[in-house]
Amino acid sequence: MLVSALYFLLPVWWLVVAANKKHGEQFSGSGLWFDGVHIIENVRILMTEGDGIFLRWMLNSILYAGLGATVGTFLSAMAGYALAKYSFPGRGLIFSTILAAVLIPKIMFTLPLFMMFSNVSLINNPLAVLLPSIVSPFGVYLSRVFAAQSVPDELIEAGRLDGAGEFRIFSDISVRVMAPALVTIFLFNFVEIWNNYLLPAMVLNDSALQPVTVGLVAWNGSNGNVPQATVVVGALLSIIPLIVAFLCLQRFWRAGLTAGAVK
Template sequence: MKTLSPPERAAAPQPRPTPAPGRAGRRPWSPSKAAVNGALVLFTLYTLLPLGWLLTAAAKNTPDLLGGNTLTPADFHLGQNLHDLAAADAGIYFHWYLNSLLYAGLGALGCAFVCVCAGYAFEVYGFRGKEKLFGLVLLGVLVPTTALALPMYLLASKVGLVNTFWAVFVPSLVNPFGVYLARVFCAGYVPGEVLEAARVDGAGELRTFWSIGLRMVMPGFVTVFLFQFTAIWNNFFLPLVMLSDSKLFPVSLGLYSWNTQTRSEPSYYPLVVTGSLLAIVPLVVAFIALQRHWKAGLTAGSIK
């Protein structure tokens, strides 16, 4: 029998270890693909159940709603409910709808612009106390908006803005989280070399921001706009504190006022449900219409 030298023994193929009895060919346990897909389908159905209930309940009349027959596919009265909604209280619902569009649309647009300007300044420029001031802005994120409603009411009463359009519009222009988000976007989408090249070419700071910085950070602008639009559209407590004239109510506060009357007037039940269905339409349209800006921003960041 030939004896192998140490280098030859190292180069020789080693025998594979014999698997333990009863464990040969067994793979690690993992959930099956069908089980994972089934769980995802159940979670999706659970998430969409409130929307499905709202879609079917908006087409029911008062007896069906009070009787719990909201998910049945028969007896649709959507046309009649829309007609009653438009005629209720001299058509005030669509007046509330227009108010919400003004509050949310103009407020979110102004807030997004203010936040992008502030985030751009915090990221691009250096000045004394910049990080301390930015830390103060971040502290504003920790304060809930409901805690600020009473102080804002006192300030609005001092300047005579209570029960006016401006009492709801002006506070919506401030969003500390939007400033933080805008600074993050400016750090990722606005290279300092591009700004320096614009300054070398003779462009002023305002021209550089308007022509270059704002366009490059447009995905951040759209993100802040959508966040603020959703927050203002769903805002309830601030209009409740500031407004007493029903003609200035947004949809959220107007539907609440109708809902408080359902005990004495059950005929308001279909109006509240149908109005709630129409109230989610602007949010869906806004997200679908502006999602392409997010995709463009992700593409720009991947090729930068």
């Protein structure tokens, strides 16, 4: 566990140290300890690069990841709940298809998606990034498993006896019980969309529409037109929303939500 922790945390620590060095000295001196604290000056330089395009990239990423993860989580919750709690023809086949989709890397869909969006004139349109991001086979699978194990059938029957409709039972009762799983699905979707690079790079040509991942890679490959120090500081700032999302949502990971619910 210690080796794994070092493997994941050491690059982040290097990023923090490098972002605090004087501009242009990110790859000199001690790589794992501070030579000074110049983060404010470096951030100021970052924000003025390209007429402040970095802030636009960050807002784009927040929009794509936030909206895509929210809609994707809601659709995954409905699909997983239906597969777990309703019997209908073809349920097993649908779930098997979803399991097969989980095993296929999403990168394999990039070229077909690009061709489809090109045929319907959605290239250089934010919808080309948002539409694929709201579909999460893993989210449906996790939602189905959690709903089957954590939402008692007696709770659903009690709601029906009280006169609640099926959608109200789902939204007012089942979603509350499924909250820990839904938070997990949201975080998985958020991180996946935030870190997605290939699809946005292919379907978005306008720099003003690109997420921060595509923008930073473009800066890094600009043949020195953008200093490496600016890319390093941008990379550090780009992980802050992910950290904030985990810190804000971890309190929802709690068990025992249904304790006494059917008594």
